[in-house]
Amino acid sequence: MAQRRMTFRHIEAFRAVMAAGSMTEAARQLHTSQPQVSRLIAQLEAMTGLPLFDRSGSRLSPSLDGTRFHAEVDRAFFGLTSLEAAAARIRAFGAERLRVAAMPRLAGGLLARAVARFKAEHPDVTVAIHSGDDETVNGWISSGFCDAALTMLYGDALDSRLEHVLTMDCVAVLPRDHPLGARPRLGPEDFRGIPFVASPLASALRSRVDAVFQTAGVEMTITAEAGLGAAICTLVSAGLGVSLINPLAAYEEAKVSPILIRPFTPALQVRFALLFPPDHTRSRLMRAFGACARAILLEELAHLPDAALPAVPEAIGNGRRILG
Structure with missing residues (x-):
């Protein structure tokens, strides 16, 4: 017969009994029956070869081996908690740093508002805003010095990944x-x-x-x-x-x-776009920031007088004009 292996249910029952001091209270906390908890504890004792509890009639108290084993269990659960916290930090982009760039007008307006919204949603991310002329911004992106840029393009962007947000007429x-x-x-x-x-x-x-x-x-x-x-x-x-x-x-x-x-x-078209370094893999962080920047830019467009809006709307898509 194959040897029974220790499972999370065994450890969960053991920790509950240690905390509650009785099988009955542990069963209530675990929303199960007292016989089920007793069976799990008996199986755990058989698997470990340790008498985890001293029994005197209906009274139950941890044995010395049970106390030592409980300390090890707590250390293991602390490790699991650390892993859960690490996963939460990764989900929230904790300890990440984002460097974004734009020409002065966009850096002080649209980009700053995009960063403010992004920080509200992801407060643990450090965001640095860099400002320069279009040639400087393109250089920062093509070299990888900056992770993303919000820019206006009247021509092609070389050595960069370009994601169109919208096209308008000067x-x-x-x-x-x-x-x-x-x-x-x-x-x-x-x-x-x-x-x-x-x-x-x-x-x-x-x-x-x-x-x-x-x-x-x-x-x-x-x-x-x-x-x-x-x-x-x-x-x-x-x-x-x-x-x-x-x-x-x-x-x-x-x-x-x-x-x-x-x-x-x-028409003298100007393309508002997000730029990313060449050969740059879009991470979740980049996608999240790009969504904030895109939303802010489209909101700004919505506040312009009707005369400024392009006449023919187009579908949203990768690298395609949204408006123009």
Whole structure:
């Protein structure tokens, strides 16, 4: 006959009897019968070869061997508790560190709000936010220095894994009293001879804008250059010219700067996306943060005026446009 092996039920019954001091009370706590507890204890004593309890009539007290065995059982259960705690920490991403990046406007706004939401759900994760221009952010991601980035793309992202969140069209920004403000939609021909505040040379947005104006046969009259949307809008509001920027920046700056916003044709698309290092395996931590960042970005979009929203919604999916 095969030798009976010790099971969790035997140990559970033994610990219950040790704690309760009687088979009857142990059975009540375990929601079973007193004969079942007695049978389990008898089997455990047979398997260990130890008299675990001294019996005197109906009275039951731990033997010296039983007390020693109980100490070992408690140590084993403490180990199991430690494993349960470790599993809980892993589920909650305990002791994890996350490094995320974005261009300044996104870092101080959308990314910071995404991190705040993520920290509320996963308080044990340490999150570091890094801010830099688009070239710097792409470098941090491609080198693996940062785990994820929230960025705006006017071209391709090299050496990185790209997860599209949404696509929108850039808008024209004008001084509040500019004559072009009377027009519902603007195009390159409207800007002929009009002072223009441009993005820096060699930037992705500048390259796209230059191409659109060259195709239309319109030469831009550039009076100033600036790399940040806030700086562009400040120059525009000061009357230095008109410009083309991404709609999130435009509508945020319109809250504090006297500027007008108008749709622009042909479409100059900007993709809001999450970037991950090349050959990077998406962990649960990355997926959780990505979900927070995606949700925050879509919520911000929902608060924009209807005129800023893309006209044709598209299905959500990996690498596909959501809106645009």
